[in-house]
Amino acid sequence: MFNKFFKFLKGYVIIRVTGSDAERFINICVRRGIDVGSVKAADGAFILRVSISDLRTLRPIVRKTGVKIHITDRRGAFMMKRLYGKRYAFFAGALFMIIFFAVTAQFIWVVEIDGVYESSEAQIIEILEQNGIKPGSLKSSLPPISEIKNQLINKTGTVAWAWVYIEGACARVEVYEKRLKPETVDKSQPCDIVAACDGFVQRIDIRNGERVVENETAVSAGDVLISGTVPVFKEGYEERYMQVHAEGDIEAVTYHEKTTEQSLYHESRVKTGREKAYYSLEIFGKLFNLFFKEEPDFENADVSDERHELTLPFFGYSGLCLNERRYSEVDVVREPITEEAAALIAQERLEEEIAKELFKNPRLQDRELEWEKINDDTIRVRLKMTFLEDIGTETTINKE
Amino acid sequence: MKNPREALGDAWGVPKDVSLDLPHMTVSGNKELYIENYKALLSYDSGSIVVGSRKLGIAVTGKNLEIKSIRRDDILITGEILHIEYKI
Numbered sequence: 001m002f003n004k005f006f007k008f009l010k011g012y013v014i015i016r017v018t019g020s021d022a023e024r025f026i027n028i029c030v031r032r033g034i035d036v037g038s039v040k041a042a043d044g045a046f047i048l049r050v051s052i053s054d055l056r057t058l059r060p061i062v063r064k065t066g067v068k069i070h071i072t073d074r075r076g077a078f079m080m081k082r083l084y085g086k087r088y089a090f091f092a093g094a095l096f097m098i099i100f101f102a103v104t105a106q107f108i109w110v111v112e113i114d115g116v117y118e119s120s121e122a123q124i125i126e127i128l129e130q131n132g133i134k135p136g137s138l139k140s141s142l143p144p145i146s147e148i149k150n151q152l153i154n155k156t157g158t159v160a161w162a163w164v165y166i167e168g169a170c171a172r173v174e175v176y177e178k179r180l181k182p183e184t185v186d187k188s189q190p191c192d193i194v195a196a197c198d199g200f201v202q203r204i205d206i207r208n209g210e211r212v213v214e215n216e217t218a219v220s221a222g223d224v225l226i227s228g229t230v231p232v233f234k235e236g237y238e239e240r241y242m243q244v245h246a247e248g249d250i251e252a253v254t255y256h257e258k259t260t261e262q263s264l265y266h267e268s269r270v271k272t273g274r275e276k277a278y279y280s281l282e283i284f285g286k287l288f289n290l291f292f293k294e295e296p297d298f299e300n301a302d303v304s305d306e307r308h309e310l311t312l313p314f315f316g317y318s319g320l321c322l323n324e325r326r327y328s329e330v331d332v333v334r335e336p337i338t339e340e341a342a343a344l345i346a347q348e349r350l351e352e353e354i355a356k357e358l359f360k361n362p363r364l365q366d367r368e369l370e371w372e373k374i375n376d377d378t379i380r381v382r383l384k385m386t387f388l389e390d391i392g393t394e395t396t397i398n399k400e
Numbered sequence: 401m402k403n404p405r406e407a408l409g410d411a412w413g414v415p416k417d418v419s420l421d422l423p424h425m426t427v428s429g430n431k432e433l434y435i436e437n438y439k440a441l442l443s444y445d446s447g448s449i450v451v452g453s454r455k456l457g458i459a460v461t462g463k464n465l466e467i468k469s470i471r472r473d474d475i476l477i478t479g480e481i482l483h484i485e486y487k488i
Contacts, residue, residue, distance in 0.1 A: 023441045026470065037469045
């Protein structure tokens with residue numbers, strides 16, 4: 001690697017050696033300490049690399065061996081200087097760019113925060129800004145990262161660990177949130193167990209409280225199933241009650257029904273091959289659209305976004321980024337499907353909706369799917385599902 | 401019967417390439433051949449290279465053979481080496 005670099009700096013020429021004593025020519029060159037390399041044989045001639053400084057010393061060897069040499073190419077820094085030596089504007093521009101990137105790389109232009117799910121992102125941004133982690137701030141003026149980490153942990157209360165990685169002009173904040181403890185039930189609080197929805201109670205196992213509903217009884221939403229008010233008196237004595245935190249398992253049959261409409265056509269998107277890309281330039285966090293109008297004349301299109309960040313050696317992310325939004329034209333193909341297939345598609349959707357309404361420990365008992373045709377294009381699908389589930393929910397007792 | 405140089409070298413535990421002035425070759429698969437202690441390049445074309453040493457000739461045949469570097473004492477041959485032959 002370094003060897004190549006120094007050879008480039010010194011400059012070298014590619015020569016073509018022809019003649020019957022070409023091997024002898026190479027041997028003499030080597031014995032006289034001339035740096036010869038990359039020897040290739042082509043069409044009865046040798047093509048080899050010799051440094052520019054050794055070029056003059058070849059003349060006596062050429063005369064001695066009777067070969068003919070022909071310079072085919074000149075390469076290296078020497079040649080670059082000869083080619084570009086007078087292009088002052090080019091060098092000035094290159095120098096300006098180096099200085100520009102060297103200066104801009106000293107600032108933070110983009111702040112990325114990863115790992116925030118439950119915590120307040122606004123609060124984290126505020127803490128970061130207070131500590132200078134914001135676009136336009138000088139990297140050298142930042143406080144120690146451990147200090148920022150401590151502030152993020154102490155001030156938010158939900159962050160377990162955080163760190164700021166400075167990658168070129170980008171400050172990447174990595175946040176790890178605490179795992180919050182599950183809510184514990186306060187068993188000192190008296191409560192009733194009531195039905196969360198209509199159902200047919202099959203069995204109630206009471207751990208605490210007084211049974212209100214017998215087994216094999218139909219209940220409506222809101223009906224008390226296990227009462228937290230327990231009588232504590234003997235017959236013939238004054239009525240006295242104590243209030244407890246009712247607990248128990250309720251097994252009830254519940255019925256869930258959902259209806260939806262489903263098309264009798266399946267739509268698939270097939271790419272036509274026509275694409276159009278629109279670019280926007282992100283310069284130090286500010287977005288500049290390179291197109292006035294960003295609407296392709298496609299009737300239907302899929303959209304994909306891609307970022308091309310300019311990363312420079314030594315500096316890292318330069319703060320310049322090219323955003324690409326690519327529109328791919330698609331043909332929406334409508335294919336007719338059978339009513340059964342359409343009903344199955346709708347069933348999947350309805351099951352998802354019903355699943356959201358279920359309570360504790362649901363077990364499917366029965367499922368009934370029926371549909372009717374509304375018109376040539378659509379059917380109405382009805383799904384009835386029967387579950388065995390725990391419909392009991394705790395309700396605080398009003399102490400009055 | 402052993403050559404006196406060889407016998408002396410063996411007695412002192414000197415490697416053969418040193419005691420007999422033999423070429424020392426390092427072959428990397430069929431892609432690269434590094435020869436030390438050679439004397440001269442005898443013939444070369446893209447299909448074969450013959451390198452001479454003090455006592456041996458080494459003929460290398462293959463495809464797209466290239467002399468990557470050549471110095472006074474060592475030569476590096478690259479390409480697709482198919483055959484290495486000694487010529488005594």
